Amino acid sequence: MGMQPLTNIPLQLLIGNVLLSCIAVYALRGIYFSLIEEAQLQRQMTGSAVGLISLLGFTPDIFFAAITGRVLDTNPGAVGFGHYFFLMSAIAITGLILATLLARQIKSIKNKERINST
Template sequence: MALGTYALRGLYFAIIEETKTPIQLTGTLVGIISVVGFTPDIFMSLFVGYMLGENPTIIEYQHLFSYFSIIPIIGLLATIGFRANLKKT
């Protein structure tokens, strides 16, 4: 978990540096990016609780892990789409 958290921080500091954002805005941008980047952590426990229900069975766990496999694929497709869009401009 910590590795993912620090990897995300490294990414947004790299993005801020590459965009040559003034140092006065760095704190504000880090706050905004953190809210957006860590928002899934807020809802994940609610989502897992909803998915597993009162008496979790193997089927519910399989559905949960299926969703956990689909979500990164959607993120990868979005990244590929954004990258293709950037190359056009």
């Protein structure tokens, strides 16, 4: 018993989903550049930071389709999608941990500034 294609979904719903996803992706890409100011990087480090952020942020566009295809070709059906969603979950958890560490660092910097200014 395989997966059945969904044929009763309205086209407007599908188009809306794709558009919303695209808007969210590019909005998030704008956010990671705003983190440079928030993290108070030295002005001399801005170019290096933008380069590193771009490398990390845009690299998945290059290789993720190939990884997805390999996972789904190696493990067809529900097993492959299980592996794929596990991979996506691992990436999301890694991002959550790194974002939490950055938030703590920014909070620490702001607390030091507040103490120094009084």
